[in-house]
Structures are given as C-alpha cells and as structure tokens.
Amino acid sequence: MTATSTTATEPLVRPRRSSAFRRGLQDWLPRIVLAPSFAVIVLFVYGFIIFTVYLSMTSSTLLPRFDFIGLGNYVKLFDLPNWWIALKNLAIFGSLYIVICCVLGLLLAILLDQKIRGEGVLRPIYLYPMALSFIVTGTAWKWFLDPGIGLDHTMHALGWTSFHFGWIKDREMAIYTVVIAAVWQSSGFVMAMFLAGLRGIDTEIMRAAQIDGAGPWQLYRRIIIPMLRPAFLSAFVVLAHMAIKSYDLVIALTNGGPGRATELPATFMYSYTFTRSQMAIGAASAVVMLMMVASIIVPYLYSELSTEREQ
Amino acid sequence: MSTATEGPQLGSGSVFGRAILYAVLIVFAVYYLLPLVIMLLNSVKPLDEIRSGNLIAPPQHWTLQPWLSAWSEAQVGVQATGLKPYFVNSFLMVIPAVTISMVLGAINGYVLTKYRFKGDSIVFGLILFSCFIPFQIVLIPMAKVLGTLGIAGTVPGLVLVHVVYGLGFTTLFFRNYYAAFPTELIRSAQVDGAGFFRIFWRILLPSSGPIIVVTIIWQFTNIWNDFLFGASFSDFDSQPMTVALNNLVSSSTGVKEYNVHFAGAVLAALPTLVVYIVSGRYFVRGLMAGAVKG
Known part of the structure; x- marks a missing residue:
C-alpha cells in the first residue's frame, strides 16, 4: 500500500498561540484520544477474560456465583465424555480442514499462475464463498447433502439408482460433511494467499535455477514451494484459529448432530452455559478454547511484530 | 527486486496440456459456483418440483412465490413476518x-x-x-x-x-x-x-x-x-x-x-x-x- 500525500495543498501555517497549556494539551492529546478505545479493550476483552477464568473456578450453574472452589470444574470437564467428543471432532475437523484447504489452495494458485486467460474471472469465483455467512453456507450444504432432496435424490432422479451418499445422517461420517462445507468456503481464500506469495517470488532465483537445468516440476518442488513458507504459516494460523472458533457452520449444517456426532468445543460451550445451566463448566471450556487459540496466535504475532521492528 | 508475473510453465505448453489445465480450472469454478446456482435455481421452483425432480434441473414452472414468502410471509420464530x-x-x-x-x-x-x-x-x-x-x-x-x-x-x-x-x-x-x-x-x-x-x-x-x-x-x-x-x-x-x-x-x-x-x-x-x-x-x-x- 502506498500512501500519497499530494492532497495537503492548503497552507497549514496558523498564527501561533504559544501558550504552555496549548502545548501541553497537544502533547497529551494522542494519549487522551487513544485512551477510550484502549480502556474499552482492557475492560471488554481482558477484564472479561479474567471474569470468565474466575467464573470457571466457581460453582455457577444457571446464574453466576462467586464462591471460589479451585480447579474442580476443569477436572469435571475433562471427565465429561461430551467434551472428549468435541475435542476429538475438533482434531478430525481441524486437521482435515487445514490440510485440504492448503493442498487445494496451493494447487489452484499454481494452476492460476500459468499465464491463464480469464484469470480475472476465475479468481473471484474461487474466492466468493468467503464473503458468505457460514449460516448461508451451512444451509446450502445441509440441503445439498440431504439424502431426501439433495445429491442422493438428484442422482436417483438422473437414473443412477444405486448411488448412495448419506454422510450427513451418519454418526460416523457427519463430521466429514462439516469439513466439506468448510473447505468449500475457505479454500479460495488460501488460494489467494498462495497466489500473492507466488507473485512475490524473485524471478532471478528462478532464472538461475532454470539455467542450471531444473525442470518446472523440480523448480516448484525444490525452490518455489519452500519459498512459500511464510504463506503456509499465515494460512495455518488463520485456518487453525478459525477451526477452533467454528460454531455457526455446525449449527446451520447439522446442529451438532446426529446425536452429538458433530459437537465441537464452541457448540459444547454454548449448550453447557446457556441451555444446560452449567455455567462454570461452560466457562472452563471457553478458557480451554482461549488457551488453544493463544498457543497458536501469540507466537505468530510475536514473530510478526519482531520482524516488523527489525525492518 | 524483479518479481515474477507468472510462474514457470508446467507441462510442455502443448495445446493438449493447456486444454487439461483449463479443464481443471473450469471444473473447480463449477465446484465453487454449484451451491450458489443450486440455491438460485431452487428458489424459483415450486416445492413439488424439488421433491419429485432433481436439484440441478432448471425449473419447469418459474415462480417468485418462494422469494415473496421468504421476504414477508414465512414463519420465523413465532411470527409469520418473513425475513x-x-x-x-x-x-x-x-x-x-x-x-x-x-x-x-x-x-x-x-x-x-x-x-x-x-x-x-x-x-x-x-x-x-x-x-x-x-x-x-x-x-x-x-x-x-x-x-x-x-x-x-x-x-x-x-x-x-x-x-x-x-x-x-x-x-x-x-x-x-x-x-x-x-x-x-x-x-x-x-x-x-x-x-x-x-x-x-x-x-x-x-x-x-x-x-x-x-x-x-x-x-x-x-x-x-x-x-x-x-x-x-x-x-x-x-x-x-x-x-x-x-x-x-x-x-x-x-x-x-x-x-x-x-x-x-x-x-x-x-x-x-x-x-x-x-x-x-x-x-x-x-x-x-x-x-x-x-
């Protein structure tokens, strides 16, 4: 992004009123102006985090209670089979979601990077699902995968009567339908990240390798893909934290079912807190979710900010 | 720094290779567009046509009734106000x-x-x-x-x-x-x-x-x-x-x-x-x- 500064043509000079108060005010203004936003974030983000952490160590049920009982709720949480189902589902969903999005995104980026006529049409088509709400995506895929009216039904109507695809109603397979819908929504975005990475690679390095006799496949495998490491890292961080926070898509697609087959930590937290009146357990699960996100985001932000300072 | 505008060419750049490349790209375009197309097609179909026919068939009888219903008539929550x-x-x-x-x-x-x-x-x-x-x-x-x-x-x-x-x-x-x-x-x-x-x-x-x-x-x-x-x-x-x-x-x-x-x-x-x-x-x-x- 380049900022142009040609617009400030009017003279900025004003007769100076050099009162000490004014100068003092000008010194303090930046801080005064930033203060409300910062206060809001300290209170509504960090204050609330502390509140929820404390709540997770109380005996709150339907309403918050403030009796400190220690870490018992965490022990209880990790004794709950439902929580383990949610964690296991998150592991399956998260790993497949990240891997498939990265593979598909990289493939599409490389293919689009081949002097394609009509790239300007294809790229926005790959990317538009990212503009949709997960509720819309979930609704579309819910009916599309529904055996009653969707793919199954359509194949039968077209004459392929032995076709069967009922994953969304199958306890074993339902979590994979969440992967299918989520990949559809996010893979175009990963493509855009990789494409930006590919377009930023120095041609000199490629030319040197080509002179050394490297073919295009070797060039991709040995030189170009390894140089996309920063893009891989960003994609991983973004996808991982989206996976941990996934809530809307599951609600719209399967509502956690059939049974608890697609329960994730986010849906677990919501139902324990607001419908099952076990607020302290819900708070504990939220704290675990925060720790998962923090363990991914904090090192990433730290390294981003420190490289920025070096530049 | 000089930057690449396009990556190194995969395949021999033959007409056949290019055709496959475009075919793959178009298949993916269809994959991303399909859910939206299905939503649009079936939002202008009568309900019995969805039940008896298939999702990718164009409507035989076009109707805007589903849109009118979704907008101002459908039951959302307790009231029939539409969206x-x-x-x-x-x-x-x-x-x-x-x-x-x-x-x-x-x-x-x-x-x-x-x-x-x-x-x-x-x-x-x-x-x-x-x-x-x-x-x-x-x-x-x-x-x-x-x-x-x-x-x-x-x-x-x-x-x-x-x-x-x-x-x-x-x-x-x-x-x-x-x-x-x-x-x-x-x-x-x-x-x-x-x-x-x-x-x-x-x-x-x-x-x-x-x-x-x-x-x-x-x-x-x-x-x-x-x-x-x-x-x-x-x-x-x-x-x-x-x-x-x-x-x-x-x-x-x-x-x-x-x-x-x-x-x-x-x-x-x-x-x-x-x-x-x-x-x-x-x-x-x-x-x-x-x-x-x-």
Missing part, C-alpha cells in the same frame, strides 16, 4: 457499528504510528490479540454487562458488542496503512503549528480512501455475517438476518419449504455478495491485511 424485519435489523446494526468502529480505528491507527509514548507497543499488542480471541470467552460477562446497561436484547446492544470487538481490526488496518505514510510530513506540519486533529483531518484523512474502503468492507462483511453474538444477545424483535435465517431453516414445525429456505439464504447472502462483486479487489486486500500482516 424482512430481520433484514432491516441487520442494517440498523451494521451501519452504526461499522461507522463507529472505523472512526475510532482511524484515530487509533494515527496515534499508534505518528506519536511515540511509553508502552505504545504493548498497547498495540494488546489491541492486536483482541482480534483473535474466541468470543466464547466474553459471552457470559457481556450478557451481564448488557443487562446492567439495560440494552440486553436490543439493536443498540448488538452495535456496542460489534464496535468493541471490531476495534482491534479497524485499528490494525489503519495502523498498517499509516505506518507507510511519511512521518516527515507530519513533523513539518507540526513545526508550522498544525495541531493534532488538524493534521489528521488535513493530511492523513484525504489520502485514506483505499483503507477506508477496505475497512468498511471488512467490518460490513464480518458484522453482517456474525451469528454467535446475534444468537446470544438478541430478542425476537432485534434478531439479525443470520439468526432469523437459521430459525427459518431449522424450525421443525410444518412442511419443510426448501425453496423458501434457499430464497432466504440468498437474501441473507445478497448484501455481502453485492459488496464483494462491486469491490472484490478491496475485499481481498482486507482479507490479506487481516491475515498476512496481522
């Missing part, structure tokens, strides 16, 4: 939330790049991390605070929530943008006696066009598409579009009107889709700024 009031709610929520969070973010970005004070990097770090927290961690105290303030279950309550949790991203966007703005211009204006707000108003703001567009698109898309806050903090008369759509689709009473569901889903997607089509370039830029630089 219209919720569509309006979403706009009433999005417009002030985007405006307020953007104005604050612009000022914050200006302060964080053009003024130095003790602890400024810690301040920025704390603001930055707030972008990524799972919102489950703030749901319980937020519900309490909204109740205390007397705005629980109202549109202003949702505006407050979205301003608070949008501030991190708007600050990040403007901060990254203003970081590239020459600081010497600011310093020389200060020497000339220009004050804090005058510099912002006369020097930074006139060249902020692109980042304002990026921020509006990002915030608009995120807040319009939000479901968690809408589901947690709204009442029947303040629900945003996403929550109403989910109620419409998942209500278990009566006949499942798939065509109405599809029309409703397209209605809920329409505002963000229009924004994307009109200004896709800025949309991508926002995604990148939120991810790569963030």
Whole structure:
C-alpha cells in the first residue's frame, strides 16, 4: 500500500498561540484520544477474560456465583465424555480442514499462475464463498447433502439408482460433511494467499535455477514451494484459529448432530452455559478454547511484530 | 527486486496440456459456483418440483412465490413476518457499528504510528490479540454487562458488542496503512503549528480512501455475517438476518419449504455478495491485511 500525500495543498501555517497549556494539551492529546478505545479493550476483552477464568473456578450453574472452589470444574470437564467428543471432532475437523484447504489452495494458485486467460474471472469465483455467512453456507450444504432432496435424490432422479451418499445422517461420517462445507468456503481464500506469495517470488532465483537445468516440476518442488513458507504459516494460523472458533457452520449444517456426532468445543460451550445451566463448566471450556487459540496466535504475532521492528 | 508475473510453465505448453489445465480450472469454478446456482435455481421452483425432480434441473414452472414468502410471509420464530424485519435489523446494526468502529480505528491507527509514548507497543499488542480471541470467552460477562446497561436484547446492544470487538481490526488496518505514510510530513506540519486533529483531518484523512474502503468492507462483511453474538444477545424483535435465517431453516414445525429456505439464504447472502462483486479487489486486500500482516 502506498500512501500519497499530494492532497495537503492548503497552507497549514496558523498564527501561533504559544501558550504552555496549548502545548501541553497537544502533547497529551494522542494519549487522551487513544485512551477510550484502549480502556474499552482492557475492560471488554481482558477484564472479561479474567471474569470468565474466575467464573470457571466457581460453582455457577444457571446464574453466576462467586464462591471460589479451585480447579474442580476443569477436572469435571475433562471427565465429561461430551467434551472428549468435541475435542476429538475438533482434531478430525481441524486437521482435515487445514490440510485440504492448503493442498487445494496451493494447487489452484499454481494452476492460476500459468499465464491463464480469464484469470480475472476465475479468481473471484474461487474466492466468493468467503464473503458468505457460514449460516448461508451451512444451509446450502445441509440441503445439498440431504439424502431426501439433495445429491442422493438428484442422482436417483438422473437414473443412477444405486448411488448412495448419506454422510450427513451418519454418526460416523457427519463430521466429514462439516469439513466439506468448510473447505468449500475457505479454500479460495488460501488460494489467494498462495497466489500473492507466488507473485512475490524473485524471478532471478528462478532464472538461475532454470539455467542450471531444473525442470518446472523440480523448480516448484525444490525452490518455489519452500519459498512459500511464510504463506503456509499465515494460512495455518488463520485456518487453525478459525477451526477452533467454528460454531455457526455446525449449527446451520447439522446442529451438532446426529446425536452429538458433530459437537465441537464452541457448540459444547454454548449448550453447557446457556441451555444446560452449567455455567462454570461452560466457562472452563471457553478458557480451554482461549488457551488453544493463544498457543497458536501469540507466537505468530510475536514473530510478526519482531520482524516488523527489525525492518 | 524483479518479481515474477507468472510462474514457470508446467507441462510442455502443448495445446493438449493447456486444454487439461483449463479443464481443471473450469471444473473447480463449477465446484465453487454449484451451491450458489443450486440455491438460485431452487428458489424459483415450486416445492413439488424439488421433491419429485432433481436439484440441478432448471425449473419447469418459474415462480417468485418462494422469494415473496421468504421476504414477508414465512414463519420465523413465532411470527409469520418473513425475513424482512430481520433484514432491516441487520442494517440498523451494521451501519452504526461499522461507522463507529472505523472512526475510532482511524484515530487509533494515527496515534499508534505518528506519536511515540511509553508502552505504545504493548498497547498495540494488546489491541492486536483482541482480534483473535474466541468470543466464547466474553459471552457470559457481556450478557451481564448488557443487562446492567439495560440494552440486553436490543439493536443498540448488538452495535456496542460489534464496535468493541471490531476495534482491534479497524485499528490494525489503519495502523498498517499509516505506518507507510511519511512521518516527515507530519513533523513539518507540526513545526508550522498544525495541531493534532488538524493534521489528521488535513493530511492523513484525504489520502485514506483505499483503507477506508477496505475497512468498511471488512467490518460490513464480518458484522453482517456474525451469528454467535446475534444468537446470544438478541430478542425476537432485534434478531439479525443470520439468526432469523437459521430459525427459518431449522424450525421443525410444518412442511419443510426448501425453496423458501434457499430464497432466504440468498437474501441473507445478497448484501455481502453485492459488496464483494462491486469491490472484490478491496475485499481481498482486507482479507490479506487481516491475515498476512496481522
């Protein structure tokens, strides 16, 4: 992004009123102006985090209670089979979601990077699902995968009567339908990240390798893909934290079912807190979710900010 | 640095190879477009045609009834109001939330790049991390605070929530943008006696066009598409579009009107889709700024 500064043509000079108060005010203004936003974030983000952490160590049920009982709720949480189902589902969903999005995104980026006529049409088509709400995506895929009216039904109507695809109603397979819908929504975005990475690679390095006799496949495998490491890292961080926070898509697609087959930590937290009146357990699960996100985001932000300072 | 405009050519560049390449790219385009096409096709079909026919067949009898029904007649929650009031709610929520969070973010970005004070990097770090927290961690105290303030279950309550949790991203966007703005211009204006707000108003703001567009698109898309806050903090008369759509689709009473569901889903997607089509370039830029630089 380049900022142009040609617009400030009017003279900025004003007769100076050099009162000490004014100068003092000008010194303090930046801080005064930033203060409300910062206060809001300290209170509504960090204050609330502390509140929820404390709540997770109380005996709150339907309403918050403030009796400190220690870490018992965490022990209880990790004794709950439902929580383990949610964690296991998150592991399956998260790993497949990240891997498939990265593979598909990289493939599409490389293919689009081949002097394609009509790239300007294809790229926005790959990317538009990212503009949709997960509720819309979930609704579309819910009916599309529904055996009653969707793919199954359509194949039968077209004459392929032995076709069967009922994953969304199958306890074993339902979590994979969440992967299918989520990949559809996010893979175009990963493509855009990789494409930006590919377009930023120095041609000199490629030319040197080509002179050394490297073919295009070797060039991709040995030189170009390894140089996309920063893009891989960003994609991983973004996808991982989206996976941990996934809530809307599951609600719209399967509502956690059939049974608890697609329960994730986010849906677990919501139902324990607001419908099952076990607020302290819900708070504990939220704290675990925060720790998962923090363990991914904090090192990433730290390294981003420190490289920025070096530049 | 010279940069590549295209990668090295895969295959021999033969006509056959190129044909396969284009075929693969088009198959993927179909894959991404199919769900949207299916929603559109089946939103103009009578219900019995969906039940007896297949999802990808074009309608034999075109009808706009599903759209009319989704808009103003369908049962959402307890009332048969259609999605219209919720569509309006979403706009009433999005417009002030985007405006307020953007104005604050612009000022914050200006302060964080053009003024130095003790602890400024810690301040920025704390603001930055707030972008990524799972919102489950703030749901319980937020519900309490909204109740205390007397705005629980109202549109202003949702505006407050979205301003608070949008501030991190708007600050990040403007901060990254203003970081590239020459600081010497600011310093020389200060020497000339220009004050804090005058510099912002006369020097930074006139060249902020692109980042304002990026921020509006990002915030608009995120807040319009939000479901968690809408589901947690709204009442029947303040629900945003996403929550109403989910109620419409998942209500278990009566006949499942798939065509109405599809029309409703397209209605809920329409505002963000229009924004994307009109200004896709800025949309991508926002995604990148939120991810790569963030």
